Amino acid sequence: MTTTQETPDMLTGRPLGDLSRRLFGHLHRSDQQRWGHVYLQGLLRTHGKKTVRRMAAVVTGSEAASVSLHQFVNASPWEWAPARGELARWAAQSLPVRAWTLAPAVLPKRGNHSAGVHQRFLPESGRTVNCQLGLGLFLDAGQAHVPVDWQLFLPPRFTGDEAVRDRAKIPASAQARPLWAHALRLVQDMASRSGGRTAPVVADLTALCDTMPLTRRLHGGGHTFVLAVPGQTTLADPNLPPGERESVRGLLLRRGLRHPVGAGRQVVSYDTPVRGLRPEGQHIHATGRLLAEWDAGTGRPGRIWLTNITDRHPAELLDLARSPQGARTAIARMGEDFGLLDFEGRSFPGWHRHMTLVSAAYACSTLEGMGR
Template sequence: MTTTYETPDMATGRPPGDLSRLLFGHLHRSDQQRWGHVYLQGLMRTHGKKTVRRMAAVVTGSEAASASLHQFVNASPWEWAPARGELARWAARSLPVRAWTLAPAVLPKRGACSAGVHQRFLPESGRTVNCQLGLGLFLDAGQAHVPVDWRLFLPPRFTHDEAVRDRAKIPATTRAQPLWDHALRLVQDMTSRSDGRTAPVVADLTSLCDVMPLVRRLQGGGHAHVLAVPGQTTLAGPELPPGERESVRSLLLRRGVRHPAGPGRQVVSYDTPVRGQRQDGEHTGGAGRLLAEWDAGSGRPGRIWLTNITDRHPAELLELARSPRGARAAIERMGENFGLLDFEGRSFPGWHRHMTLVSAAYAYSTLEGINH
């Protein structure tokens, strides 16, 4: 007797046929299209750990089909970028998008062979983990945060050592990049897919990288943004003598203006220029603002954000700055219910294909929940 792993409530869900055809319609082989649909259904319908064996049993009734699912994700030569482009456009048409949110996903791994795996200290938990670090772009619609694109952080050994590169199937054109550059490329790719309809970029990457290069590139590229910055970051404020700089925390403490932000809440802000850098290296500038929720108990600002959006009330911007919380909650749900942590391969292409399918499964389920 074949063991199944499907729960009754999952089994009643409408199969995502339309989305599957949209994502895999560019594939020339019908077997690839079929296995893409099976994998997508397996992620949505299989209870517990999403191994290819369990997913094959749920969707096809035969655990033997797991070899074909494994082949489809890890070895079948299909490109994930077109599928992500279709996913992004489909989600953008279906949601009232208010922000593009960047959020990291720490994926614990065993061993040292999986693409991008490395030791990383996590300030939030105070421990070091063996992990992959993915960075996702989410469409924030307030009540939903839908992932549409991913980048995988690669330590230098994965691109400098040819044997390691070959074992992880990392393309020869792929280079190790700082995390802020991955963030910038996610925004650039989304811009190219959005037909000119952009949204403010919101992120809190302060525990992972220097965010000021990202601020400068987004500013130089004309992207609206709300980015968390460390309190010790220094800026040249308009009230400071030429050449002098002051920390953003000090600027808000000494020169900030407080605004009401609801019952018992205040937001403190300080207007300051934002420096930018275009792709050709030319420096630009524009109006900007520091803002933070005011902690009345300590008499200090909380998490500090830098933005170039100056035509909206600081309290409204602070609400937008909560977007990374929603993206982090989405990542947690993807890990619990949609197989984010269950990839059974080690290769760079396999990781990207799995993340594409997990994102599609989560996006479909989320939008179905909103619309029904």
């Protein structure tokens, strides 16, 4: 017997109906629109693992409808970019967005045929896993983090071998790029969808890639940012002798200013130049800032962040820097309750469509909960 958990206002009423029409309104076929709505309902209403068979049974009463759901995600020729654009606009209209947060999602996989699957060492767990690596952009509203766009990291073997590319249905436009380039693409796409309204870009990608190329291109593109940097990162500084560089941890330790923020806590900051690279190749420089929470127990700075925002108090910036933790919490919940890990397919388009639908289901649930 299949059990369901339904919230009528969310699952069959206006919020889900409005979002479904916005996401799939660009599709010309009514059957595509219908199955998109059914898939969203299945992600919201099905307990446990979100297989297409179980979702079909919960929503339609017939497991046979799973064939149509599987085809809608894996084979039906619909583009996910317009749906994500509508999701981003819908969420931005409903939330007091304070940041665009980038966060990785490690999706364990079996076998080696799913698009982007590879072996990756995870420092936080100290083990190597077989996985896909997705990078999401989340709208941070303080109490909520809503995913609106994704990039899938592709190792070179998926783009350099035509047979592998064809088997995973990877389009020619998708290339093997470093993770920071995927992050930049997410920000650029969000900027193009937002009608000129932007927000600070916040991320901690230090365990996955070199973030300095991202800082230079974000600054050169006119984006504000708060990005984590490894403590051993070295920077040139006008207060140092010509040609000398010092680690960011050393700069904060020896030259940083401490700011009390209450409850015995302190933030340490140091103003330092940031470099930017414009899209046309021109290099620019401006004043930036290093900051970290001071660890009184060790007498050292904690996680270190680099920002080009200098008109806010360091404590406010450090609060913004906590945004990636909120996005990671959202990813964990998407895996537990919204089918993030349950994609039944191996193709590049199927992965992107599933991630779009999971993000929409999570957004609908989150915004409905905030409304209540």
